[in-house]
Amino acid sequence: MTCELCGKEVSKTTTVKVEGSEMEVCEDCKKYGKEVLTSEKKNQSTKQVLQRIKNKKRTSGSSNKYEEKIEELALDYSERIENARLEDDLTQEELAKKINEKKSVISKLEKEDMRPSEDLRKKLENTLDIKLTEKIERTPTKTSEKTEGLTIGDLIEEET
Numbered sequence: 001m002t003c004e005l006c007g008k009e010v011s012k013t014t015t016v017k018v019e020g021s022e023m024e025v026c027e028d029c030k031k032y033g034k035e036v037l038t039s040e041k042k043n044q045s046t047k048q049v050l051q052r053i054k055n056k057k058r059t060s061g062s063s064n065k066y067e068e069k070i071e072e073l074a075l076d077y078s079e080r081i082e083n084a085r086l087e088d089d090l091t092q093e094e095l096a097k098k099i100n101e102k103k104s105v106i107s108k109l110e111k112e113d114m115r116p117s118e119d120l121r122k123k124l125e126n127t128l129d130i131k132l133t134e135k136i137e138r139t140p141t142k143t144s145e146k147t148e149g150l151t152i153g154d155l156i157e158e159e160t
């Protein structure tokens with residue numbers, strides 16, 4: 001490589017800014033210019049990586065929150081409805097009337113042909129004095145675990 005300032009052949013040149021223009025110079029001529037930070041490029045990708053980590057964290061964070069809170073319709077919701085209805089000595093039609101729904105709705109619910117909407121579920125719960133939801137325990141997925149322990153290094157390696 002040749003120094004663009006003094007013309008000396010050197011094994012390694014440094015990029016410096018001299019009077020506004022970038023030049024490849026030798027160690028001796030470095031002092032005449034301002035070293036161009038070739039890490040500018042690196043900085044940018046680090047920023048991008050950081051941004052990506054932030055995004056990942058936000059995603060996993062919110063999904064974890066969701067998992068913690070989650071109340072899901074019980075798997076045996078249809079049985080619960082039917083049992084409670086029979087305990088109250090109600091026909092499907094009578095129960096339907098109580099909650100202002102069609103008999104077919106009750107029938108479908110008890111056959112697991114239909115999942116109740118939140119509104120319908122609450123009506124059933126209140127009327128039959130039962131609970132149709134189950135709290136699902138938060139089970140951290142492998143993916144979120146991986147994200148938690150992810151370092152910038154990991155992401156960079158992932159990229160190459």
Ligand SMILES: [Zn+2]
Binds near residue numbers: 025
């Ligand atoms: Zn030089």
